[in-house]
Amino acid sequence: MGTKRKQAEVSGNNATSDTTGQEVSISIDKSPANIQPVLATFLAAVPPVASSFSTYKYISNTKNDDCIVVSETDKVEYVGQNFENGKPLMNGCKYMIGIYDPKKDTVVFRQAPYVRVNTVIKSLKNSRGVAERTNQNQIMQARNDLGVEFGSKKQKAGIRAEERNKINMDNVRSDMDVIGASIEQRTSSMPTAQEIAKDNEKARPVPKYDPDAKTAAEIYDMEDVLSKSNAAFINALALAKVTDPEERKKLVPVRTDFVAKKIEQIVGQKKPDLALLRRVMYLAYLIKFVNIGRKAMQSRETCVRTLCCSPEIANVIFDKFADCVAGAANPDGSPVYIKTTASESKLMCHIFVLMLSLNSWILIPTEVAADLGMEVRTTMRYLESVGCKMETLSSSGDAATKGRKLATSNKKAVLKAPIKFPKANLRGKN
Incomplete structure (x- = not known):
C-alpha cells in the first residue's frame, strides 16, 4: 500500500x-x-x-x-x-x-x-575512606621498604624503631578482657577523694593541731613544737642571769629584731618566764638553721657549732627538718644530711607558729619579711599555710598592733579558731 x-x-x-x-x-x-x-x-x-x-x-x-x-x-x-x-x-x-x-x-x-x-x-x-586508608598504608609500607633497602643507617634505624612500636590490633582485641580486668582491679584499690583529702591533711607541714579548737592558743600543740623534755637542754637560766645586753647578744645565734625584743621583754621582768625564754631560743636556733648552707649541713658537728646549741637540740632539729641521703657518707663515715623542699616548708611553718605563739597569734607580714630577709608575698603565703587570715591593719586596733606604723601592704596575719587551711599547701617534692 x-x-x-x-x-x-x-x-x-x-x-x-x-x-x-x-x-x-x-x-x-x-x-x-x-x-x-x-x-x-x-x-x-x-x-x-x-x-x-x-x-x-x-x-x-x-x-x-x-x-x-x-x-x-x-x-x-x-x-x-x-x-x-x-x-x-x-x-x-x-x-x-x-x-x-x-x-x-x-x-x-x-x-x-x-x-x-x-x-x-x-x-x-x-565504610567510605577504607580504600583511601588502605592505599595510604600501602604507600607507607612501600616507602619503608625503599628506606630499608636504600636508606642511610639512621633512616633504617628509625624505620625499625617505628615497626617495633606498631600496635597489633589483633593481639589487643584478644587481650581486651585481661586489660579490662586489670584496670578494674587497679581502680578498685585506688583511694577515694575523701581518703586523699584526709591524707593531704595529715601531710601538711605544720605541727599537730586541733581543728575543733575554740581559741587560737588551743589550735597548735606546742608540746609537739618543742617538748618539755627537749626544752630542758636549752640553758635559759644562764641567759636570764646576764645583765649586759651586749653580752646577752653573744649567746643568741641570730640577729633579728623579733628575737631580740622578745628576749628583752622576758628578761626585763622581775621573774623571767624561763619556758617562754627557751621557746624564743629554740626559735633562734631554727632561724639560724634556715641559713645553714648545703656544705655545712653534711656534718652535724659543724651545725652544732654554728647553731651554738647543745647536741641534743641539734639532734631534734636534724630529726625534724633534715633528710638523710641514702648511701652517702662523710669522710669520717657519718651520714650526709640535706634540706629538701618539703623539709624547708615544714621548718618555715614551725618558725611562724613559734612567732605567732610569742606574739598573741598576730604578725605583721611586712615586718616579719624584713626581719627574716624574705619576700612579703612568700611570708604571707607561709602565714596562710599555717591557718592565718589576712586582715586590714588598723593603728587603733588591738594591743599587739597598737602604736605601730601602718605597713605598706596594710595587712596583718591573725590566727583564729576554728582553723581553716588553704586548699593548696606548701608541701613540695623531695
Whole structure:
C-alpha cells in the first residue's frame, strides 16, 4: 500500500507536515516547566521502572542551568548531576525531548539537561575512606621498604624503631578482657577523694593541731613544737642571769629584731618566764638553721657549732627538718644530711607558729619579711599555710598592733579558731 508524503514547510519555530493527508504542529517550549524532563545515563544499576526522581536547581556563581536529580530505594541511592568540576558534562550540543499530543496532533520540544547518575549502596556509606586508608598504608609500607633497602643507617634505624612500636590490633582485641580486668582491679584499690583529702591533711607541714579548737592558743600543740623534755637542754637560766645586753647578744645565734625584743621583754621582768625564754631560743636556733648552707649541713658537728646549741637540740632539729641521703657518707663515715623542699616548708611553718605563739597569734607580714630577709608575698603565703587570715591593719586596733606604723601592704596575719587551711599547701617534692 503506497503512502503519500509532503515535505514540511517550516516557518520560525512552527512547522506543519502532512502524513497520509494529516497535519501535525511542531513547536519548541522555552517557558518554565512544572516538571523538568531530564536525559539520564546510569553508570551502574538501573532503578526500577516505577522509580520517581526529584530535580533540584543548583545555585552557583556562574551557572544558572545546573541541576541535580536524586532518588532512592530501600538499599540504593541514585544521585546525578549535569556538571562536573564547575563545567557542564556536555559541551557543543544540547538534547531535546519531544512530547506528542495525539488529541491535538502537536509535538512540543523542550530542552532536557543531560545528567550522569551514580549509584550509592546504603550499607557501604559508613565504610567510605577504607580504600583511601588502605592505599595510604600501602604507600607507607612501600616507602619503608625503599628506606630499608636504600636508606642511610639512621633512616633504617628509625624505620625499625617505628615497626617495633606498631600496635597489633589483633593481639589487643584478644587481650581486651585481661586489660579490662586489670584496670578494674587497679581502680578498685585506688583511694577515694575523701581518703586523699584526709591524707593531704595529715601531710601538711605544720605541727599537730586541733581543728575543733575554740581559741587560737588551743589550735597548735606546742608540746609537739618543742617538748618539755627537749626544752630542758636549752640553758635559759644562764641567759636570764646576764645583765649586759651586749653580752646577752653573744649567746643568741641570730640577729633579728623579733628575737631580740622578745628576749628583752622576758628578761626585763622581775621573774623571767624561763619556758617562754627557751621557746624564743629554740626559735633562734631554727632561724639560724634556715641559713645553714648545703656544705655545712653534711656534718652535724659543724651545725652544732654554728647553731651554738647543745647536741641534743641539734639532734631534734636534724630529726625534724633534715633528710638523710641514702648511701652517702662523710669522710669520717657519718651520714650526709640535706634540706629538701618539703623539709624547708615544714621548718618555715614551725618558725611562724613559734612567732605567732610569742606574739598573741598576730604578725605583721611586712615586718616579719624584713626581719627574716624574705619576700612579703612568700611570708604571707607561709602565714596562710599555717591557718592565718589576712586582715586590714588598723593603728587603733588591738594591743599587739597598737602604736605601730601602718605597713605598706596594710595587712596583718591573725590566727583564729576554728582553723581553716588553704586548699593548696606548701608541701613540695623531695
